[in-house]
């Protein structure tokens with residue numbers, strides 16, 4: 034004779050399963066869309082090495098966010114500027130060109146001044162900003178940064194545009210060129226110590 038489980042036990046199991054499913058669904062920002070990686074190498078110093086991982090997730094609100102986790106060894110102790118540069122090229126490190134920011138320069142207005150569609154004077158959402166400094170202690174540094182100013186998936190903010198993108202780690206810290214007195218050559222970190230081309234996994 035097959036024993037039928039008591040109704041209350043079955044009901045409990047169903048309730049727990051539903052709770053587990055609900056818990057998975059309700060976890061915030063955990064829908065991973067795409068991941069990417071960059072192997073970091075010294076521009077001239079072969080003892081510098083590192084790795085960056087990038088993970089694009091969808092928040093509960095439906096916003097794409099990219100979380101960058103960077104680890105590096107061999108840099109001098111102290112703070113170093115980290116940016117995503119506009120070209121997937123590291124040889125030489127200058128080939129990575131300028132900072133990734135695909136919008137038209139100098140448009141701080143939130144949207145168009147006119148009614149033309151498509152408008153050509155909208156910089157939003159290209160006010161991407163730059164990444165934060167990495168701090169190196171006893172030759173090792175790590176940094177984590179989350180941004181909704183870039184995506185790995187296709188779109189106007191993608192890092193995988195026509196010529197790709199790279200990380201550059203600079204010799205000095207980024208002052209973020211924040212104050213009038215900071216607005217001078219080198220305020221974004223100066224020369225380039227390391228580079229890594231961002232590649233989709």
Ligand SMILES: [Cu+2]
Pocket residue numbers: 114115116117118132201203221222
């Ligand atoms: Cu830079």
